[in-house]
Each structure stands twice: as structure tokens, then as C-alpha cells.
Amino acid sequence: MISMDEIKERVILVAVDTDGSDQAEQSLDELGELAKTAGAEVVGRMIQPRENIHPGTYIGKGKILELKELLWETHGTGIICDDELTSVQMGNLEAELDCKIMDRTLLILDIFAARAVSGEGKIQVELAQLKYRASRLAGLGKSLSRLGGGIGTRGPGEKKLEMDRRLIRERISRLKKELKDVERHRELIRGQRKQSGLKVAALVGYTSAGKSSIENALTQAGVLEDAMLFSTLDTTTRALTLDNTQEILLTDTVGFINKLPHHLVEAFKSTLEEAKYADIIVHVVDASNPQMDAQMHVVYETLRQLGAEGKPVITLFNKQDKVENPVNHKDLQADYSIATSAKTGQGLEEFKHALLEIIRKEQIYIERLYDFSEAGKIQLIRSKGQLLSEEYVPEGIEVKAYVPQDIYGRL
Ligand SMILES: Nc1nc2c(ncn2[C@@H]2O[C@H](COP(=O)(O)OP(=O)(O)OP(=O)(O)O)[C@@H](O)[C@H]2O)c(=O)[nH]1
Numbered sequence: 001m002i003s004m005d006e007i008k009e010r011v012i013l014v015a016v017d018t019d020g021s022d023q024a025e026q027s028l029d030e031l032g033e034l035a036k037t038a039g040a041e042v043v044g045r046m047i048q049p050r051e052n053i054h055p056g057t058y059i060g061k062g063k064i065l066e067l068k069e070l071l072w073e074t075h076g077t078g079i080i081c082d083d084e085l086t087s088v089q090m091g092n093l094e095a096e097l098d099c100k101i102m103d104r105t106l107l108i109l110d111i112f113a114a115r116a117v118s119g120e121g122k123i124q125v126e127l128a129q130l131k132y133r134a135s136r137l138a139g140l141g142k143s144l145s146r147l148g149g150g151i152g153t154r155g156p157g158e159k160k161l162e163m164d165r166r167l168i169r170e171r172i173s174r175l176k177k178e179l180k181d182v183e184r185h186r187e188l189i190r191g192q193r194k195q196s197g198l199k200v201a202a203l204v205g206y207t208s209a210g211k212s213s214i215e216n217a218l219t220q221a222g223v224l225e226d227a228m229l230f231s232t233l234d235t236t237t238r239a240l241t242l243d244n245t246q247e248i249l250l251t252d253t254v255g256f257i258n259k260l261p262h263h264l265v266e267a268f269k270s271t272l273e274e275a276k277y278a279d280i281i282v283h284v285v286d287a288s289n290p291q292m293d294a295q296m297h298v299v300y301e302t303l304r305q306l307g308a309e310g311k312p313v314i315t316l317f318n319k320q321d322k323v324e325n326p327v328n329h330k331d332l333q334a335d336y337s338i339a340t341s342a343k344t345g346q347g348l349e350e351f352k353h354a355l356l357e358i359i360r361k362e363q364i365y366i367e368r369l370y371d372f373s374e375a376g377k378i379q380l381i382r383s384k385g386q387l388l389s390e391e392y393v394p395e396g397i398e399v400k401a402y403v404p405q406d407i408y409g410r411l
């Protein structure tokens, strides 16, 4: 994904631990994964327990000296801080350490820039990058030009680093206009989908949970699945046949992550909002990840921010083939909890069944039942799961088909 001829940065990861839990450690592990995904080599890490993040320098004075030494020992070319830095913090750290200063946000923006394929994705990334840069022109200028490449310089915004504030502002408003057009197009497609009468289920979840793999396993969509973080930036939608009368649209979406940059959420709103317009939320969880609970929390929090609550939820505890002692996971916030593996196919039939059940509850439909004695047809008419009318039901009947009422009218 990221070409090898680029400068391999040697970075030190830096975090501040404000609550004494092991959360800072885990967050730094994830930052390391992000750094690797962006093509950097992690040569060291440092966590400072502090009550608050230092407003001027992120970490305290003594720690900066330690960090300087560590950079020297490891031949580090830069540091990546686990929280978004202000322009003041960036400028001060740069002056003290004389190396490239990056933060979690810059890293994520950079990965997104390398992954954006569609026009929409590129516009969204550039917009987010410009907004990030516009507010940090003072601190960032030197840091981003010093190596002439590497993290923070990728993407459509690359040649625009030198632009002054006015030009950046102009570019931002232009991109916003372009994005408006794209959003209108999206709305149009949503409208068409609605007319088709098909329900939409959105696959959401933490990055690398296996959303694309689930979609591929069910629909042969051929979506890129990758061990790297954020392999999917563009949404793909595929039809999935649930049984001989019912299809559903399955939409793969961009993954969520802890501390998802604010600018990115704003710029990717129309992509992220796929979940908001879906009829059913399918929450894919990596059940083999020790951080599973924290990741699920991030997903629900992000869904809340996007205004995508109050929908039926199916939670897939995925990657069961990697779980050593299968636990009976239950997501209390979900209507269905299903253990799956995109690799072995475990639970996928059960998943389809759950989708079908949810759709049935929402529809007015007629169950046409036939009895074996061929005494005649028996019909059950239900609306949103409630029985509206019932005709004689004999022993030994078999459910043959579920027929939505509008189709039934045409039979
Ligand atoms: N062992 C195992 N690996 C899986 C399973 N599902 C997905 N994976 C692997 O997990 C990695 C991430 O899978 P993706 O499908 O790309 O995950 P995603 O949720 O779409 O990730 P993003 O698009 O980055 O948000 C890939 O290397 C997959 O092969 C599973 O059930 N079992």
C-alpha cells in the first residue's frame, strides 16, 4: 500500500497517562499499529504519568530531556504523541527536540490519504488535512518540511503545504462545495434504494474487526480485506439473498477507532452516516482482541455521535476461529448476539436468519401455509410481527413461503 522507496521514519511513541490505568499502554500499542500501517518503524516508547497533559509541551520538562536522550540512542527521526497536539505544543517540542513532531491525528489522516481511492474519499481526506494544517501553520511548517517526505506529507494536500492561510481557506470552501455535490449524489442513491423497497444493513465496527471479510464471505463482493488498519474507506453495497423471497442490501463502512480525529469525523460525515440511514446495524466485533470491550464502547459512542441509535442491532462476535476458549458473548445493547467467523463460515447462516427475522418484524407479510392433506391454503397475515388475521390451521402444516403484502397483492 505504501511504497518502500519512501523514507522509513524511525519514531518514538509518546503518551501521557492521566488515570493510572493500563489504558495508556494499550492506546500506545494501537498507536504503534497505526505507525506501522503508515510505514514507520517504531524504535521506542515512553509514557509519562501526569495529572494533566502539559499545555505547553505535552509532557513535562524532565521527560523531554529523557526523550531527547532516547532519540539520540535510537537514532530516532521523530516522535508521535498519542493525543492531538496544539500548534503551541508542536512548536515547543520541535524547538526542544529538533526532530519531526507528529500526533495520532496526523497519523490517521496520513493513512486515510494513502488509502483514499474514490473521488469522494480524496476530497474528504484533503479537507480534513487542510483543516488540521490551517490551525497549526505556525508549529507545523518546519516539522513537515524537514524530511521532505514521509508521514504527514502524503495525499492530495501534499504540494499545498506552503499555501498561506488565505489560499487554504479558499481551497477549503471549494472542497466543501465539491463535497456537497457528492452528498447530493449519495442522497439520490439512497432515494433509489428506498424505492427498490430493499432494506439496508450497515456493517459497522472497530477497524480490522472483519467487516469487509464478512461482506465478502456472504456476497463475494471482492472488497479489500487487510490486516492493516483502515483498509476500507469507501463504502460498498451488495445485495444479499436471505431466502427465496427476501433480499437485503449489505453496506460495508469505514472502521471506527478510539480518538477518531474530529476533523476526520466532520469530513467523512457523509460516509460515516451510511449507518444513520441504514435500517439495521450489524456491529462486527473482533472477539479475539483483548481490547474487545473498549472497542465496542468506542463503536457505540461513535454511533451515538452520528445519530444512528434506536435501530435493530445484530452483534457479530467475529474471528471465533482465533478465540482459544470460546466464551458465550452477549451484547446487552443488541437484539441478537451471534458468534461468527468470516474464515470458517461459522454463524453466517444464523446471521442471515436474524436479518430475516428483523425484516419480518418490520413488514406486513402473509405466511402462506399449506397442509399436506391438500385441504387448502391457510393464510396468516401479520403486521410488524403482530397477527392480524388467521385462518384455520390444521395439524402437520409446513411453512412454504413468506410473501410481503405488496407482492402478494400481485400474485
Ligand atoms: N482468523 C480470522 N481472521 C479474520 C476473520 N475476519 C477477518 N479476519 C482478518 O482480519 C483482518 C481485518 O479484516 P477486514 O475484513 O479487512 O476488517 P475490516 O473491519 O473491514 O477493517 P477496516 O476496513 O480496516 O476497518 C484481515 O486480515 C482478515 O483476514 C475471522 O473470522 N477469522
Ligand SMILES: [Mg+2]
Pocket (backbone or CB within 6 Å): 211, 212, 213, 224, 225, 231, 232, 252, 253
Ligand atoms: Mg474493511
